[in-house]
Amino acid sequence: MSWNPWDVLPGIYVVLFALLAGWGLKRWFDPIPVPAAGSFFAVLLVLLGPQLFGGLTLLPVDNLRGTAPFTRLAATDPHGNALQGDLLLLVAPLTKEVRGDLLAGRWPLWNDLAGIGMPLLADPQAQPFQPLTLLALPLEPLASAAVTAAFRILLALTFTFLFLRRRGCGNGPALAGALSFGLGGFLLLWLGWPLANTAALFPLVLYSQERALKRGALRDEVLLTGSMAAFLLAGHPETLVMGLAATLLFGAGDLPATGPQRRAALGRWLIAVALATGLTAPVWLPTVAYLPETRRFQMVSADQGLETTHRPVEAGRGFSPSAGTASSLAKSWVPVVAPNAFGNSRYAHYWGRQNTNEDASGFAGTAALLLAALALVRRRRDRLAGETTALAIAAGVLALLALPEDGQAALRDVPVLGGVFAHGGRRSLLFLGFGLAFLTGTGLEGAFRSPPSRRRLAALALLIGGLLAWAYFAHPHPLDPEILSVLRIGWLHWQLRFLLATTLLLAFAPRWRATTYGVACLLAAELCLLHAPAHPKMPRLRELPAPPPLDRLAAIANPGDRLVGTEDVLPPNLATLYGLSDLRIYNPMAPAAYLRYLAPALGNPGADVPVIARPQSPLLARLGSRWLLTPSEISLPPAFELVEAGPDGALYRRADASPRLYRLDSREDDSPRTER
Template sequence: MAFGAALGRLPRVVRDGGTFVGFLGLAMVYFWRLFAIDPGDRRWIQRGDFTDQFYPWARFAADELGAGRLPLWNPYVLGGHPFQADPQTATLYPVSLLIAFVFGSGGLAFRELELEIPLHLALAAFGAFLFARRVYGNGAAGIVTGISYGFGGFLTSYPVQQLAILRSAAWIPWLLYCVERSIGPKRSPRAAVALAIIAALSIVAGHSQTSMFGLYLSAAYLVVRGRQSGRGWGAIARAGVVGLGGGVALAAVQIVPTIEFAGVSTRARLSFDDAAYGYELKALPGILLSSWRGERALYAGYVGYALALVQVWRRGPTTHFWLIVAVLALLLSVGGHTFAFNIVYWLLPGWATFRDQERLAVLWSLAIAMMAGGGLVAVRHLSTTEHRVISRFSRLAAVVAIVIVVEVVVAWSFRRDRIPNPVDSLLDSAVYLALIALAWAAAHWYARRRGAVVTVIVVCGIVSLDLFSTGIDANLSREDPNAIGARSPLFDVARQEREPYRVRSDDDRQFPPNWAAIWQTPTMTGDSPIQIRRIRELVASGAEWRLWQLFNVKYLASAVERNDAGLELVARDGESRLYRVRYSLPRAWAVTDARILPNGGRIEDVLDLQIHPGDVAIVEEEPSIPIRPGAARSDVAVTFERPGEMTVHIDGAANSLLVVADAWYPGWNAWIDGMPAPILRTNYAFRGVAVSAGRHVVEMRFEPRSLRLGAGISALASCLLIAVLFVPRRRASTSHVT
């Protein structure tokens, strides 16, 4: 008691800082094996999106920032890729920028990026703590909510691999906390500015779909909580415009380039069937069975469910709202398997832009966590009779769980000769259910006799044990991803090339294409959920030899012996081989036969084997100067190249079309001898510039207008939000509807 009183006398900011450190400590304990000193205990994030996408992206961004350049264009993958416009790279995300600046000197290490995982779990837990404490007026409820959300089945499952989801999901409870402060009882009107900042953070964090979920949830909560607190529609609208609208405007520096990218990407035309993909209905037992089908994203903890039921029973504040959120999140997470998705697909802007609706489990997880926190408050105020009911229910649940275990063991024994046994995961979940049910029954019996403080400690302990035990080894592997980087010496021969080149790999598992940025060995493929559509169509065509010509592929990396005509073995490292491609085309060359095919052309035109791309180029609009076939070939040399820049010298006796084997994309600009020149979309997906006879210097730079426009909107939004802070504050009403 004396210790609790001493803590209560500390300033709230100190206590809150201690709470955040506590959550961060829990997160480090959860993932302690990622940072173990003993090599025998050391584990790594298992091979997947984290190793093959997010680490190469983070490494490239850190390298570019270290060189004094904003990473706008990645020349190492897919013939060139709009790096900053791709939202999942999180180029402008402050947390990632901080890690890049602190650790990026000399190359960002894999372990240093892994720090983002416990950091964002702690941010998620702390945001949920602040929000629940504000709503329920109880710190213990906040701790239970923070543990339930921050370490629940969703955030600790595949978002650990898909770091962009984890980053954006961590800010959702912060959004709701700022909404509560700006419109709820005891509101602070200037909290809408904080809401705008958090909304912008959730957007630039990298996962647009998760950000959209958070913004829609915040808008709904703003309306419900505002009316519940007695606010007029005008006050609600002002908070929404300043907070949510201001946040979107503040993030325009990311949103505008991303919209431009989406227009020419594989997401430009997403069909209903693609957007409607979600959980199968048979995945829903995973709500109760943490090992069901190897997926634990729906699992929110048995103790969390029990406390949520108490909250529903007692009908605490905002219970109906969170119950509706939980039900809707489950319904929509199965995508097109229910008609509910059809409604949001047509009525809610943005929903038709994204696939994988199972990611709505993030809102299910948050809703259960909020009701669990409210349930703890309700438990502390139950009558003696109600406690007896819960005790009986807890004992009954334990008995039922044991019966389920017996039945599953019988079912397992009938299939014990099958390897793997299809009942294995069900048996694991059933045994775990029984253990937690017994622990909860014993804890409830003990805590009732020890007082409120012990009750809180016991509940938090059981919640942590439940969630930590089911997921602590998820996403971990003994495989050291740094072994991928050890394959870099294979490309030493290629890096000695005096002219630009690209490498093609026939085994992305052996040679992850995004690691090309780390190896500084450009490739024609890449691994990103969003790609330039025409580049993706070409790569997916399978017309390898023609693609090697179009993409300036001079080397093939292979894990098998290749006897193809036109390949020459030049290096070998164990089972990995590097072949030189004979008769390849350079990065830039000139043609005097430019054939105009309007209306976008067809992919078949550039794959036609009767047309050699070294002699003929296909363009989609008339060049600015006449180009006639038959003239002698011009001399072309790339004299300078770095991310987002290229200089080419050309000397020809006749007008020609300079063809550059780099991806066409809005934002690339060209100058001939310092004078602006138009860039033509050439050979379906590449760049071309019409150049007159004579000696010329052609410069190309990536300077997207969309970035400048977005930055201007963000700057204006920043000024307006600062102005809002200095608007004289009117006395805020604290009256609210009960």
């Protein structure tokens, strides 16, 4: 599909809104200098330019290729990122449902197209009233994903910069810290997921809290209330709880020293937080009430963790990552320093602890490692405000990641808060990344004010360089050292180059303001080079592909009809994007009771992605499955009417499907109680 002028609308929308927000910051809060704003737009253009101005989509449509009914979908170059399947199969359908309800003037309470229905407002992954997703409400899902991603990046960059400026950093060091976090692993690797909202909003919460505690003007109180409300609506409870704890740690250092002023500041903070909590209660209270009924809660309660959603890539090839020579501690810590040491899931080979998104999201740039080391060895009296807190948070995250499995299991057993550690604590890498970015800014400012000795600088650089060499050379693929060796050793060379360039700038021109901007440029170049491939350019689409079986079904299905795909045909939830209802649900927030009821028709009960292995099961008819999509080579008995057949798959109609509302026969006492 060729480009047309309408393709620039998402980009123009983002630019105009960003300019309006920048004007508001200058008018009521703190301005963004033109060089910093230009840098933010430049990196955004590098990362998302084709999606914002060229009509391309950020959703991994290429991941559908090879499964019916998308067997003839043309391949893209480069291929889609296999780790991003959730963006198309989970996030996009939920976003579409919320958008449809809000544009129709309805409260987004219920997802009628998932299974036999499930809560929508109570599903945090739907992000029903998250401002960052509401900003993209005017756009269709294929375009809105890039717009939401752009706002997340700009928000993280802007308020990390402003927060560091208020901590005493100059423009150059603050820009370096902002780029380290805004382009760091957590935000860019998880860019399309709800937990990216937490990452994007966290600097805003810190900035507004700092202003409210120290200045206390009405505008500051309003900003803190609004930012805290948006934070509570982030859509990822796990990182939200951690973020609130980190916010309190930073806020403790912002309280005034004297008693009356301290009490007044604390009172203002409590009022703002109480208002934010009350304003968002209609959203989070249903989530709290519904959570115990979900698959996610019951998995965590059974101490299964949530490790199966994204399996280690090599596990699919018969290799267990735990069989490698690297220790559990190395697999937890090394990717924070050397993100490609254990391969890269983007390129189909990874032998670390889980996958690249989970393990390497704490990486904030090689220069950040050096500057954080400088902050660590600096005398305590020379540290800037907040450095000790950032160091403590970073140390705490590393200690959490170092816990053995027994220790992590014990944390998961903690009442109420145990779910925070469901992923082995790896979501805390968000705050390790922010801590490193914060230390990047303050460390660079400290080096500018009081340059470190060249001997100390050289010693730290040699130590980090040796650590990088060990990380890459000591952890090849356990079965075949040549797998991804070009990528791994190539990235060792890149990191050593960035380390050397940063060291030389700090050693020979530490008091030049241009040096601080040079370090910022090095960080931006490295992080864009590393993370841009995680978001490959997908096709230029106006709408999702509609192969013949789906096209025919959309034309003849009656409102309320339900379908089901057998085997791996039409992945669960995808039907929602076509306005169709699917009995299968792929969602950790799915009702656990419904999934148990559906189990007799499944070939993999208890798995993340349900697979229908018994299409003739009367259970499916009882649940109202009137339409079946199957691979083209499968034939069903005459009781199933063949409606469409071809290389993309077959569409069958089932005559004995129950309507959505029917009288429960006393002999069917195992029927679903949600509709009768």
